[in-house]
Amino acid sequence: MEPVVHLRDAVALLGRFPALAGVDLDVARGEVILLRGPNGAGKTTLLRACAGLVPIVRGEAVVLGTDLRRDPRAVRRRVALLGHASGLYDDLTVDENVRFWGRAARARRADVEAALRLLGLDGRLRHVPVGRLSAGQRRRASLACLLARRPELWLLDEPHAGLDNAARDQIDGLVRQAVRQGATVLLSSHELDRAQALADRVVELVAGTNAPTGAPVAAGDGEAARPGPAGAGEIADAADVAGVAGAAAVVGSSAPEAGASGGEATHVA
Amino acid sequence: MWRDATLVAGRDLRVELRSRVTLNQVAPFAVVVLLLFAFALDPDRGVLERATAGLYWVAVLLSALLAIGRSAALDESDGARDALRLSGLEPGGVFLGKTAAVTVQLLVLEVLLGAGVVVLYGAEPAGIGLLVATCVTATVGVAATGTLYGALVSGSRVRETLLPLLLLPVLAPVLIGATRAFEAALGSVPADGWPWCGLLAGLALLYSVAGALAYGVLLEGS
Numbered sequence: 001m002e003p004v005v006h007l008r009d010a011v012a013l014l015g016r017f018p019a020l021a022g023v024d025l026d027v028a029r030g031e032v033i034l035l036r037g038p039n040g041a042g043k044t045t046l047l048r049a050c051a052g053l054v055p056i057v058r059g060e061a062v063v064l065g066t067d068l069r070r071d072p073r074a075v076r077r078r079v080a081l082l083g084h085a086s087g088l089y090d091d092l093t094v095d096e097n098v099r100f101w102g103r104a105a106r107a108r109r110a111d112v113e114a115a116l117r118l119l120g121l122d123g124r125l126r127h128v129p130v131g132r133l134s135a136g137q138r139r140r141a142s143l144a145c146l147l148a149r150r151p152e153l154w155l156l157d158e159p160h161a162g163l164d165n166a167a168r169d170q171i172d173g174l175v176r177q178a179v180r181q182g183a184t185v186l187l188s189s190h191e192l193d194r195a196q197a198l199a200d201r202v203v204e205l206v207a208g209t210n211a212p213t214g215a216p217v218a219a220g221d222g223e224a225a226r227p228g229p230a231g232a233g234e235i236a237d238a239a240d241v242a243g244v245a246g247a248a249a250v251v252g253s254s255a256p257e258a259g260a261s262g263g264e265a266t267h268v269a
Numbered sequence: 270m271w272r273d274a275t276l277v278a279g280r281d282l283r284v285e286l287r288s289r290v291t292l293n294q295v296a297p298f299a300v301v302v303l304l305l306f307a308f309a310l311d312p313d314r315g316v317l318e319r320a321t322a323g324l325y326w327v328a329v330l331l332s333a334l335l336a337i338g339r340s341a342a343l344d345e346s347d348g349a350r351d352a353l354r355l356s357g358l359e360p361g362g363v364f365l366g367k368t369a370a371v372t373v374q375l376l377v378l379e380v381l382l383g384a385g386v387v388v389l390y391g392a393e394p395a396g397i398g399l400l401v402a403t404c405v406t407a408t409v410g411v412a413a414t415g416t417l418y419g420a421l422v423s424g425s426r427v428r429e430t431l432l433p434l435l436l437l438p439v440l441a442p443v444l445i446g447a448t449r450a451f452e453a454a455l456g457s458v459p460a461d462g463w464p465w466c467g468l469l470a471g472l473a474l475l476y477s478v479a480g481a482l483a484y485g486v487l488l489e490g491s
Binding site for chain 1: 273276280283284287288343346347348349351352354355356357358
């Protein structure tokens with residue numbers, strides 16, 4: 001099966017600085033990959049490059065069957081990137097933001113409603129301007145905008161940052177839910193225990209590059225993240241995810257330490 | 270593209286309705302500019318009356334700088350530019366939508382300023398049709414050029430000062446055409462203003478088409 005992400009010796013520049021200096025990566029459909037590495041290793045750049053926001057200037061880069069170097073726009077509408085910024089408009093309400101981005105992506109109205117419901121934003125919060133939300137609520141609103149699009153590839157950059165445990169559990173539940181529906185996930189997180197519990201594989205980056213595959217360094221069981229038929233079914237309802245989130249908390253508490261057994265891991269020097 | 274333009278225009282106008290920046294900041298600024306012109310030239314009422322058309326459009330352009338800066342800043346906030354690039358919206362549609370929203374805001378402002386020059390400067394409009402046509406065509410030209418240049422300077426750390434520096438010279442033909450058309454509409458021979466209005470319509474079309482074609486490149490580059 002064709003990989004969802006295929007990078008070979010991929011190089012990306014930020015200015016004249018090679019933020020990615022020859023990265024290899026293959027991600028199969030339905031996999032959850034944790035990108036790990038010190039600050040400045042290139043995790044964020046790699047996620048943004050996979051979204052088509054940072055141009056790959058050398059090497060091979062195919063995402064969702066599309067050559068990123070030729071047509072990044074064709075990839076963008078099929079991926080969701082949760083970055084450090086929210087992409088929300090402070091003066092608009094949660095409802096208006098989610099509807100705007102949903103309509104921009106040609107999302108179905110039912111999916112927009114389901115996303116709001118799933119993130120617990122269908123009550124009082126729905127009509128609150130985003131500028132008045134807490135960081136966690138803002139993150140949820142941002143996720144709802146992405147969820148409504150039903151992306152095939154999730155790119156999550158520090159999705160747990162600045163959130164309380166309940167919100168982190170909710171995000172983990174969403175990841176598992178998305179993967180069950182056929183999506184693929186690349187995430188970076190400094191919450192290693194939690195992220196490794198989600199991940200099938202860990203890819204470590206150092207100074208914008210990686211090393212030959214093979215050395216297992218960490219693994220999550222990723223057991224809740226088994227893919228179902230792509231695009232099957234509706235977005236789960238809130239109760240469904242609440243249950244998954246609960247399960248995630250249990251899995252997280254017993255997650256293996258780095259280096260413990262589980263799925264395959266790739267150590268990049 | 271038109272669907273995307275409608276969506277973006279609706280968003281920008283909704284943000285404006287919520288924030289009321291045009292109402293609470295740009296409009297008072299425009300009125301203050303008109304008042305300052307009146308204070309400066311009032312001792313010679315004849316000069317004020319003869320210069321009404323030019324003063325009106327200078328006030329419009331200065332106020333437009335604020336509205337355009339605000340419109341550009343909207344898509345700079347908290348990752349909105351990346352979200353736009355990932356959204357699947359047609360860049361040409363985004364450009365036309367933003368242009369339409371700025372046009373609507375400026376037209377509202379121009380009505381207010383029109384009342385201001387009647388009260389403060391004693392202007393007596395004769396050709397209402399020409400005045401309206403001039404306002405619409407000139408405003409589309411200003412909004413289209415402003416939206417394009419707003420995107421051009423958006424990646425710059427000095428965008429607030431760079432925008433007027435780049436934009437005002439480009440808008441000189443619009444200022445000249447609109448002033449001449451207004452002079453005709455406020456004078457006794459409104460028919461003399463229609464060729465100027467035609468020039469403004471041509472400029473508006475040119476700037477709009479160029480902007481719709483170039484906006485995608487600017488969105489990627491900034």
